[in-house]
Amino acid sequence: MKEEFPDYALKHSCSHLMASAIKELFPGVKFAIGPPIEDGFYYDFGGISLSEEDLPKIEAKMKEIAKKNLKFEMAEMSVADAKKLLKDQPFKLELLKDISGKITFYKHGDFSDLCEGPHVRFSKELKHFKLMKVAGAYWRGNEKNPMLTRVYGVVFKTKVELDAYLTLLEEAKKRDHKKLGKELDLFTFSPLVGSGLPMWTPKGALVCHLLDDFVWSLRKAKGYEKVIIPHLTKKALYETSGHWKKFQDELFKISTREGHFFVMKPMNCPHHAQIFARKQWSYRELPQRYCETTMMYRDEQSGELSGLSRVRSINIDDAHVFCRKDQVEQEINAIWDIINSFYSTFGYELQVRFSTHDPNQFEKFLGTPEVWAVAEEQILNVIKKRKVGFIEGVGEAAFYGPKIDFIAKDSLNREWQVATIQLDFNQPDRFDLTYAGEENRPERVVMIHAAIAGSFERFLSVLIEHLAGNFPTWLAPVQVKLLTVTDRNVAFAEQVVDELKKSDIRVELDTRSETIGRKVRDGQLERAPYIVTIGDKEVTNKSLAIRTRKGKVTFGVATKDFIKQVLDEVNAKQ
């Protein structure tokens, strides 16, 4: 009996209830599976095609059935009886073959389903549910199998919980980075450029550069150096690295007029490895730490693309450390410190995942079990020494090495995988990367992959939604929106603009012939951290009226005090 989620029986029973409703409405339906999931439940159906418009009808039927207060009853059965009962249900018959223990059915009313339970006792307990969406899903999750129709739903014990869930979804929708990106004028797409190829507007590009500068300032302190690589390479590079074999379908390919064959780079490690390989190294010269914010390109399947979350041109703050085995721990710790500084700035709490290879699917990974064991143990040691809680992700490793993944919880309690530290003993082997050791014998280097923000596209999609567009002052594209009350105030306002600009404060002046209420509203919608109003009073007193994003207004502030306040905030990265 597995109960991996809260309200397991409730969710599972609701999926049975939905299946029974669908059977009444669409008698020819073939049932696949209908498990509870963390967010609710779903059921996969074959033989029918549904659209979102069918959901209210199904929901109504579910309510009707639930009201009859049917009892959920378990029945144990022989294989022969089960086969008879499921003779019209090809998917269920297939499932039956895999069951080794006792075969149980759960029944409510006329509806009976192959199922190991548990369930609620009576259908009356299923009150606060809602069907959410229709989706396609492959039978048994394999894309070679037929596509089934999946219906997702949620169910809660109380109406309060259901309403809270729906409110959260609405809030998430308001914060959707695709919507805010347009409203705040941060990025755009063009059908002429193509799917999954975002372009950053002046404001969005500014945000990217500020983030990048921040990451660089943290890295610089740890001894990193910037490098630059071309965005194309011969495919030979990836044949050597092992990427070609594994990812060739996802590479953009280019042939030259002379008949040579190039690919757009889908990652940067092999290039950085070639920079390292340019000369002989002494053990004294390690680690070499190369970093670079650069674009990479992956030919993702069209259906996987989504806003900035998944794109084909990926701007990443990538870094690779080439070090000795005995330096691995200090280097991982240095990266970990950077990650902590970076993410805490935005108020994220990070959860740690130790991502290892899956010994049962070793063909997915490079190298030998011995090498993996060493790498994984080394990572585990670092995690243990830092005394942080962590979860283990078996099979979540990169194909060349184990990782520490960092998972951030956002302001809506959603979890996102963000930064990652990857240990790599395999690419140094494949590229034969060595240094001269103390005994003057060639020794193998260890490579550590370390992105901090990761893909800026993805990072910003997560950050925009986390902050609801309210970037902290240091990151806000417009830090101060300056408003004039009447045309008489423009001259002084322009003086203030000059002063702010001299202090590198990003300011925009609004002198439109609009009401002050209107200009404040527009400034608020732009999410400017400060809205400064200049009317006759301010001109006379040579002072400012400062309004914060939260709506608090302070009159009579001296310009230099305001500048100090903004700069203090920027320097503290608050």
Added chain:
RNA sequence: GCCACCGUAGCACAACGGUUGUGCACCGCUCUUGUAAAGCGGAGGUUGUGGGUUCAAAUCCCUCCGGUGGCUCCA
């Protein structure tokens, strides 16, 4: 790539076989204002693309392009 849905002005939406419309934004004029939307006027669309059905297509059917939610994938 697969399943479902969607594409009408810069944005949000309406019209659902019979003359494309509303609000905001934009341009012009008036107003000169005190902390979340001033008033009037104007311009802007061969309804994503190409084809088909029809007396008639934004509306129905097909192709392609683009998007959304899932599935598969994710170095």
